[in-house]
Amino acid sequence: MAYWLFKTEPDTFSIDTLREQNVSCWEGVRNYQARNMLRDDVSVGDQVLIYHSSCKKIGVAGIAKVVKGAYPDHFQFHPESPYFDIKSDPSNPRWVMVDIEFVRKTSRIISLAEMKAMPQLDNLPLVKRGNRLSIMPVSEEEWLAILDKE
Template identity: 80%
Template structure:
């Protein structure tokens, strides 16, 4: 079992959307490094922090669990989809997705500012300058530190 952080823009797909749907495919990842993690490393049963980005209140908003391991992102084959890629085909898929299931919303949003102030997250890719990956690994200790912060909010 591993831990991950998946970024999403809540105007497009939020933790509340996932709660309503119960489970959903995590499609539309169009970065090769993030794709490789989804395809090769994210496994059934892994835990996921859902992180809202590109909005007024950025931060960890909820928790999900991977319920289906990587499979081809079929939206890449659909010319009507925003995620269409003419170089991807069912015989030679370029993009992959996983399915996740809603576990719970966090008790409060754990903001990026709070996470940047946590020494135990100093090595986390999310808090480093210039990191724009939509899928990133989280260590078990980082996961626990974030959940501890959820229970003990700071002044940040």
Template identity: 70%
Template sequence: MAYWLFKTEPDSFSIDTLKAQKVSCWEGVRNYQARNLLRDEVKLGDLVLIYHSSCKNVGVAGVARVVKESYPDYFAHDADSPYFDPKSTPDKPRWFMVDVEFVRKTHRLIPLSVMKSMPELSAMPLVKKGSRLSVMPVSESEWMAILDKES
């Protein structure tokens, strides 16, 4: 089992949305490095930190589990979708997604400011200036350190 952090904008999709839906596809990733992680490395049973970004309260808001491994992001083929990509076809998909299920909300939001102050997270791309990757691996020790900050 591996650990991941998936960024989302809570105005579009939040941990509460996932809680209500129970299971959801993680669509719309349009960065090649993040796509490659979803396509090649994120596996069934992996655990995911759901991270709220581009909002007033930025930070880890909950935990999800991968329940379906990589498959083509069909929103790329939908001309009405904001994730439409005319260069992606059903025969040669460019973009991929996974399905995640709600596990739990964190007891409180774990703010980015707190994570930036933690020496044990200093190597994590999230806390480095200019990190924009929407899907990133998290080591087991980073995972434990982050969730230790819940209380």
């Protein structure tokens, strides 16, 4: 089992949205490095921190688990979708998604400022300047340190 952090904008998709749906696809990843992690490294059973970004309360908002491994992101083929990619070929899809299941909300938002102040997270890409990836690995030590802040 591995640990991950998935970023989302709560106005589009939040931990509450996931709680209502229980299981949802994690679509719309359009960065090759993040896509490669979804395709090659994220596996069924992995644990995921759901991180709210671009909002008033930025931080970890909940936990999910991966329940279906990478498969083609069908939104890449729909011209009306914001995730449409005219260059993606259905016989060799460019983008993938996974399915995640709601586990629980954290007792409170664990803020980015708190995480930046934690020495155990010095190697976490999230706290480093300029990191824009929407998916990133989290070590077990980092996972436990973050959830210890609840």
